Amino acid sequence: MTLDWEQVVVDAADPGALGRWWAEALGWVVVNEDPDEYEIRPEKDRLPGLIFVPVPEGRTVKNRLHLDFRPDDQDAEVSRLLALGARPADIGQGEQSWVVLRDPEGNEFCVLGARRR
Known part of the structure; x- marks a missing residue:
């Protein structure tokens, strides 16, 4: 059995804005700009990536x-x-x-x- 690390999912109030910030911070590329899934990766076909998804609640405690x-x-x-x-x-x-x-x-x-x- 194999287990491949695909991505880290990040809850966000504004997935697009947070995803763009992390893409800039890491020098990564955007591979999906859907409102419900904003995904970035080191390169288009390279994993793992970060995917930002909308949540209604704000962050309240330490990660x-x-x-x-x-x-x-x-x-x-x-x-x-x-x-x-x-x-x-x-x-x-x-x-x-x-x-x-x-x-x-x-x-x-x-x-x-x-x-x-």
């Missing part, structure tokens, strides 16, 4: 699942993401080597530091 990203230059990437509209987040992490940010709808994600060798 149970979040994404971690490891850039070449953490400071530069955090600055770029903040310029795109991300916001700093304090989820009780204290002083760490990673930076916690929120996307425009408040979903947390982490920008990691350099990988230890």
Whole structure:
């Protein structure tokens, strides 16, 4: 039996706006712009992707699942993401080597530091 990871589903108040933001943040391509399923991928035929779906309720608590990203230059990437509209987040992490940010709808994600060798 095989199990392939297809995508991560993200609940959103505005799937198109949030999907466009993440496409810009990640440099990914849009593969579906339906109002009920806005999907982005690293490349048209490459998985896994992110799919944004509408939900009527707003986010009320810390995410149970979040994404971690490891850039070449953490400071530069955090600055770029903040310029795109991300916001700093304090989820009780204290002083760490990673930076916690929120996307425009408040979903947390982490920008990691350099990988230890």
